[in-house]
Amino acid sequence: MGKFESKLAEMGVTLPDAPAPAANYVPYVQVGDMLYVSGQLPKDGDTLMIGKLGDDMDVATGAKAARVCAINLLAQVKAACGGDLDRLQRVVKLGGFVNSTDDFKDQPAVINGASDFIGEALGDVGKHARAAVSSPALPFGVAVEIEGVFQIK
Template sequence: MSIEAKLESLGVTLPDGPAPAANYVPYVQVGDLVYVSGQISKDDGGLITGTVGDDMDVDAGAAAAKVCAINLLSQVKAACGGDLERLVKVVKLGGFVNSTADFTAQPQVINGASDFLVEALGNEIGSHARFAVSAPSLPLGVAVEIDGIFQIK
């Protein structure tokens, strides 16, 4: 099954890659690697804001992380000239969680992105290295921001 068909079966339609909010580019390709700038938790409904451990729970944070993963794939698709079948491997994700000082479940929040990528792309392509850290605030008050490194052909 193609990646696009798998996404469709999961009810996911990739949006156009979000435009940068400042002086940077959405992705940079070096050889067969694509470095995607941080993608915030923003969907068709707008910004997904909140502080995990305060006004947002882990499940809501994980849902916001999934939105970030969808936005990452949108940027990868753009880097691949619209052909997502060129994606070879999700190499690494970096996850930032807007959370309280005493919140310690950042990995469970970023699992929202990791689990989605493995489900959508399969273990071979979707499994990746990553980090998940807390941030006292994120741009525009969003709950989650994730960047990534992807291998393409």
């Protein structure tokens, strides 16, 4: 077990198998040492975390959904790296989409669920640029979707 997966294990996290795409696209594309990972949904086991922030979901639950998205992003990175997550050199950028009402203003707090997890799990390698934006709806009614750009070796 590598250093990143050891840290995840200390945190009580085991990466799932990389989720299969839900439509006609690939889960990631590698160009040189850059890895572009398609948007990941908050699917924990067989359960999708469905809800709309500002309506039927609070910020803390939304942040938990974002954390699940981040776990699924790392699962995709691990798959792209042939099972060796330690090939990850840098989390470059996360793009977070929050299913929220027109008057909801705490998208950054929701996406912090992913950023905080990535920072705790990966340390300096996990320091990233980020976007946190509102969306009137997301696939399957999920609360959050997050995509990522990573540098790998």
